[in-house]
Amino acid sequence: MKKIYIGTSWKMNKTLAEALLFCEQFKTFYPENLKSHIQPFVIPPFTCIREVTDYITTHKLNCLTGVQNMHYQDAGAFTGEISPVMVKDTGAKLVEMGHSERREYFGETDFAVNKKVQAALKHGLTPLVCIGDSAEEKSWGVSAEVVVKQMKIALSGVDKQQATQVMIAYEPIWAIGDQGVPATPDEAEYIHQKLRAALIEVYGNDIAQQMILLYGGSVNLENSTALIVKPNIDGLFIGRSAWQASGFCNILSAINQQN
Template identity: 55%
Template sequence: MKKLWIGTSWKMNKDSDSAQAWASAVLPRIEKLHPQLQPFVIPPFPYISSVSSAFDASVMKVGAQNMCWQEEGAFTGEVSPLMVKDCGGSVVEMGHSERRAQFGETDETVNMKVHAALRHGLTPLVCVGDSGKEKRWGVSREAVIKQVKIALYEVPDHQIPQVIIAYEPIWAIGESGIPATPQEAESMHFAIRRALRELYGADLADAMTLLYGGSVNLDNASNLLDQPNIDGVFVGRTAWNASGYVQLLEIANSKFSS
């Protein structure tokens, strides 16, 4: 049975005290979750070590918001896969629309980071999404599937299930974002899954984890998790508060008892 993933990226928020307070508040709850529920958190890089040390790595996965594709070298300001692992990280977020728009992330560099992460036993979490203009033009599926295919270029079949894809429509992200309806999100996830089946066959495609992110909140999380091709949610500000994240875990946990 595939795990249900519930995670959050803090982006450039929190300090060491608030990071530790969040971890301390969440810790008692995650130890009682259904074993098929996979919580994860992606703090800013300075706090990966302290947050990861607060949790049992077999229960809570901790990740990095970005990573260089090189192991070392003259890459000022970058973080290597080895550094992520050394700090206790096991997941690497890559390709987020903010990094694409503000820091020059491209489909090609995302692919390079996917390969680097897999070489070092890290889980690539690849963010893909369509813009508001692409949605209006009716080319959302083409735009998203292009990103998926390039991210996975030349990844060996046996490593394909290790890659997580997070569909995050750009028009749904942020404080002013409009969340995709469960039906809209499922439609895109179905299209991604179908493209993966064409590339790798049903078994490998169905083994891949597909997440939805984009203004996920306590009101829409349950319906999103009920969709057949959505294997979890990647949450922003709703989960930055420990109580919000714990409530999301409770919602997800209830799916195993119903």
């Protein structure tokens, strides 16, 4: 059975003490009998990754960890950056890249995302590539074209054997943040259908159906189950609704009961 990935990125939030408190509460609230095909993940800030990973590993919790950014070089004079080698050293498995905030505030380009995808795969890490359309692009009716382009550039040079190791997260820019308006399940599914069709063109149906497409953007307990039942939505990338362990586990529980 295809895995359902349910996770959250903490962005620039949580001290180490707060992160470890989350871990303790996560262990307490972790759903009983969580089905094996449901795969939780958390992406802490860099200062907490090793400790969060160690806690999850020590307590044998089924939860992956990841980093919020990564340089594409293994080492070098790149002050303030983190290399793939350093990411592996923390025990993290996922690498978030291409988030709209990285693109807007730090100039991350589609070309840079592609280089990071290649670097992550080289080191056995899983790229989690974020793509999204703006409110203006949505109003112009070009959302599908925009995100398909971002995805295709990110996957340039990635062969069939590597493609299934890449996860794509559709996060409409107009839906994220505290002022975001979530996409309806039908809106999200429409874009995911277009993404899947593009993957079929590039890799063929068998590979494309194995690839993981996540939806993120104002996901919460109320809309999570309606989103996850859509045929082309393979998981959810949750924001503030999952920053508290109880909220995260409530969503996991709801999806566990439905799937």
